[in-house]
Amino acid sequence: MASERRAVGESRATTKGVPVAALGLTKRFGTGSAEVIALDSVDLSIEAGEVVALMGPSGSGKSTLLHLIGAMDTPSAGSIRVGDVEVGALRGAEAARYRRSVGFVFQGFHLLAALSALDNVLAPLIPLREAREREEDATSLLDLVGLADRQRALPSELSGGEQQRVAVARALVNEPDLILADEPTGNLDSVNGTAVIELLLSLRAARGTTLVLATHDSALAERCDRVVRLTDGKVVA
Ligand SMILES: Nc1ncnc2c1ncn2[C@@H]1O[C@H](COP(=O)(O)OP(=O)(O)OP(=O)(O)O)[C@@H](O)[C@H]1O
Ligand SMILES: [Mg+2]
Numbered sequence: 578m579a580s581e582r583r584a585v586g587e588s589r590a591t592t593k594g595v596p597v598a599a600l601g602l603t604k605r606f607g608t609g610s611a612e613v614i615a616l617d618s619v620d621l622s623i624e625a626g627e628v629v630a631l632m633g634p635s636g637s638g639k640s641t642l643l644h645l646i647g648a649m650d651t652p653s654a655g656s657i658r659v660g661d662v663e664v665g666a667l668r669g670a671e672a673a674r675y676r677r678s679v680g681f682v683f684q685g686f687h688l689l690a691a692l693s694a695l696d697n698v699l700a701p702l703i704p705l706r707e708a709r710e711r712e713e714d715a716t717s718l719l720d721l722v723g724l725a726d727r728q729r730a731l732p733s734e735l736s737g738g739e740q741q742r743v744a745v746a747r748a749l750v751n752e753p754d755l756i757l758a759d760e761p762t763g764n765l766d767s768v769n770g771t772a773v774i775e776l777l778l779s780l781r782a783a784r785g786t787t788l789v790l791a792t793h794d795s796a797l798a799e800r801c802d803r804v805v806r807l808t809d810g811k812v813v814a
Contacts, residue, residue, distance in 0.1 A: 594626035594787035595754045597646055601655035602665075604641050604810075615641040617810035618655065626785040628778065630798035633807035639791035640684060642807070643757045646789065647679050648672045659755060677701060680748030684759035684791070686740045688732040688747075694719060694739075695728040698746045711750065718746040722776065737764040745773055749780070756780065758790045762797050774800055 604616040616638045623629050631639045644650040645657050645665065652665040659679075667675050688697050698715040702708040719728055722742035732740050741764050748756055758777065762770035774797050780786040790797065798804050806813045 593754060594781070594785045595660035596625045596658075597621070597623040597755070597787065597789065598658045599642070599646075599655065600658075602642070602645060602652055602657050603654040604638075604645060604650070605653045614810050616645070616652075619807075619810070619812050621805060621812060623787060623789060626781060626787055627803065628781055628788040628801045629790070630801040630804045631789065631791040631807060632793070632798055632804055633813075637807040638810040639807055640759050641810075643681075643759050643789065643791055646755075647681050647757045648675050649681070677751060678753060678755075680751060680753035680756040680786075682741075682744050682748045682756070682758035682761045684763065686732070686744045686764075688740055688743060690732055693729045693731060694724060694735065694743045697732070697743050698750050701747060701751055715746070715750055718749055719743070721749075722746045723772070738766065738769040741765055741773065742769070745776060752784075753786065754784075755787045756789070758788065760792055760794075761790060762792065762794050767796070770794065770797070 599619050599621040602616055602619040603614070606613045606615055619642065631642060633639055641650070645652055646659060648664050648667050657664045662675060664675065689700060692700065695712070695715055698718055699708040699711060702711055716728065719725055722745055724739060724742055727735065727739065735743065741761065745761065748758070756777065761777065762773050765773060777788055778800060781788060790801065792798055
């Protein structure tokens with residue numbers, strides 16, 4: 578990571594985080610004897626600008642909850658609101674537009690293999706036909722995550738930690754009010770992990786961005802305002 582990172586948003590317009598509220602939020606996969614209840618009537622309220630760690634064993638529903646908040650999937654029952662938006666009711670173009678307003682750092686990067694680091698950061702903008710105009714912003718985000726000199730590299734030419742940092746830069750390019758990060762430090766050593774934590778926390782400091790992070794990393798969880806624990810799809814604390 579670059580040693581001199583400016584706070585994200587320092588030279589940008591101030592935005593404000595959005596609140597997130599789940600009520601009776603339920604997600605089932607499969608049917609009959611194969612049915613899995615991934616989320617079981619979850620009630621959760623996250624304030625605008627709050628930084629929340631979702632923790633819990635593998636399979637407890639952390640990724641599922643992030644996917645529902647991010648409109649990557651739809652609830653089986655219950656409500657998920659982000660600001661004024663009833664996210665679970667969004668379909669098609671509305672859902673796509675909403676997704677572009679959210680910064681998502683996926684578990685396992687999801688970088689586009691054929692695109693350079695720079696073009697991966699720009700990828701969320703391509704539907705908006707703004708991408709080329711924003712190349713300077715994408716370059717400064719890559720600088721921010723310490724990859725200024727690897728802009729033209731393909732994901733296959735980057736280490737796991739470097740790919741994770743491209744994924745973080747990509748999540749920031751739309752200047753989102755909400756960032757959802759699924760194990761953002763899961764593939765990083767402690768130095769790069771700490772740098773990613775600092776970067777994400779600097780967003781809240783600079784812009785009041787709401788952050789919801791799924792993690793097994795207690796060092797990351799300690800830096801958050803609050804830990805929400807999931808077990809078997811239920812919030813336990
Ligand atoms: N697309 C799917 N189809 C069927 N079952 C699924 C699907 N996605 C998740 N599940 C199941 O839902 C439950 C919750 O999964 P989820 O991925 O949310 O867990 P997690 O807490 O993120 O786990 P991990 O820490 O391993 O990432 C698990 O039992 C999982 O097998
Ligand atoms: Mg997961």
